[in-house]
Amino acid sequence: MPLIPTPSQTVGPYFTIGCTPGNCDSLAAPGVAGKHIAIAGRVLDGDGAPVPDSMLEIWQANSYGKYAHPEDTQDKPIEPGFRGYGRIPTDDDGKFRFSTILPGPVPGPDGKPQAPHIEVSVFARGLMRRLVTRIYFPDEANANETDFALRRVDPPRRATLTARKVPGQAAQFEWNVILQGAGETVFFDC
Amino acid sequence: MRVATIPGYRRAGSGQQPVNAYAGYASSLKRAPAQPLIYLPHTLSEITGPTFEDFLDDPKAADLTEGRVGKAIGERIVVSGRVLDEDGRPVRRTLVELWQANAGGRYRHLVDQRPDVALDPNFEGCGHTLTDAEGRYRFVTIRPGEYPWRNHYNAWRPAHIHFSVFGPAFATRLVTQMYFPGDPLLAFDPIYNSTADEEARQRLISAFDWETTIPNTALGYRFDIVLSGRDATPMEL
Numbered sequence A: 001m002p003l004i005p006t007p008s009q010t011v012g013p014y015f016t017i018g019c020t021p022g023n024c025d026s027l028a029a030p031g032v033a034g035k036h037i038a039i040a041g042r043v044l045d046g047d048g049a050p051v052p053d054s055m056l057e058i059w060q061a062n063s064y065g066k067y068a069h070p071e072d073t074q075d076k077p078i079e080p081g082f083r084g085y086g087r088i089p090t091d092d093d094g095k096f097r098f099s100t101i102l103p104g105p106v107p108g109p110d111g112k113p114q115a116p117h118i119e120v121s122v123f124a125r126g127l128m129r130r131l132v133t134r135i136y137f138p139d140e141a142n143a144n145e146t147d148f149a150l151r152r153v154d155p156p157r158r159a160t161l162t163a164r165k166v167p168g169q170a171a172q173f174e175w176n177v178i179l180q181g182a183g184e185t186v187f188f189d190c
Numbered sequence B: 001m002r003v004a005t006i007p008g009y010r011r012a013g014s015g016q017q018p019v020n021a022y023a024g025y026a027s028s029l030k031r032a033p034a035q036p037l038i039y040l041p042h043t044l045s046e047i048t049g050p051t052f053e054d055f056l057d058d059p060k061a062a063d064l065t066e067g068r069v070g071k072a073i074g075e076r077i078v079v080s081g082r083v084l085d086e087d088g089r090p091v092r093r094t095l096v097e098l099w100q101a102n103a104g105g106r107y108r109h110l111v112d113q114r115p116d117v118a119l120d121p122n123f124e125g126c127g128h129t130l131t132d133a134e135g136r137y138r139f140v141t142i143r144p145g146e147y148p149w150r151n152h153y154n155a156w157r158p159a160h161i162h163f164s165v166f167g168p169a170f171a172t173r174l175v176t177q178m179y180f181p182g183d184p185l186l187a188f189d190p191i192y193n194s195t196a197d198e199e200a201r202q203r204l205i206s207a208f209d210w211e212t213t214i215p216n217t218a219l220g221y222r223f224d225i226v227l228s229g230r231d232a233t234p235m236e237l
Helices: A138-146 A155-161 B184-188 B198-202
Strands: A036-044 A054-059 A085-089 A095-101 A117-124 A131-136 A164-166 A169-174 B006-009 B076-085 B095-100 B126-130 B136-142 B147-149 B155-157 B160-165 B174-179 B219-222 B225-227 B230-235
Touching (some): A036 A117, A085 A095, A131 A155, B095 B136, B126 B136, B155 B184, B160 B225, B174 B225
Parallel strands (some): A036 A169, B076 B219, B076 B225
Antiparallel strands (some): A054 A085, A054 A117, A117 A131, A164 A169, B006 B230, B095 B126, B095 B160, B147 B155, B160 B174
């Protein structure tokens, strides 16, 4: 008989006192290969109000499309100075910002490459379970068009998963998390 | 791009995990998504995740009772257990973080400003550790107090300790809360009751543990944490 998994429970309003050892908003050391970028945005609720008591967790591949994990057996380099993990609590205005490198493509179903993407978990008071979403990139239109996960999403909602370039800032992206209502971010059952 | 065929992780059965839009939990009303979640088959992105093999494990971080100038106030307890997957296999070298209120039911956090309950200068209320090769972890702390909250009239949270566990993959990430056996407040708590399945809810309640009780010092509570297990059917990568 398999064991019943432990249910998730909300992080509540006070998680910042406990979830600090794993905090990291700068994912890539200066010498790490790839395009160094920053992604910033806000977490907003169903009224469009900022969510100050939330945090994002990031998981991504390096610029070669390789995860720093023993089960990624691809013949691609792992880089010292890049784990691919980040954790960023939002501030009083619901804002977050992290710096990283643009991830490379990783394999998906049927051996086809997935479009470059970042995995994101959203935790907050009011959420009994984390919400899982992905960040894709605007310069990868062709890869995004064939990405298996994006294709599961109704076309009008796909834009919620794509970061926007900040005008005049080549390496800066904006991406917001809208928990509920108009423009609601696509969340996955993961 | 073909790599070895690896199974994904299992999804929880019906009612075994809480729902985000839970009417009894006021904070969820404007925060739970209105649209249904979109099923995401697990790929290399979900079956990998952050590892903590090199994380500096500080034994002091697992004892919350040693304050800056003295001992924390309250009933000393030992909270220990194993992190396992659904097949009972140990989850090794994974980061376990915990946070909690002090003995009076107050958190050391700016948002918690209860005027009638003092902070304890010797209690920060947070700790962390790594599981060992058998998936075991152990904390020494104090029993947290129950506390009132604004969710509904005369609402009180049962005594609880927050736990954060990563497990081997992005798909296994879990944040939960541990409760104490026999707490009469559990019946009234919407957070505890947001999980429909009674057996699954029981997972959240620790058990008194004579084996880990330290004579003349601290009662022991056992809390095993079960993360998603591996799918039997291999997925095609």
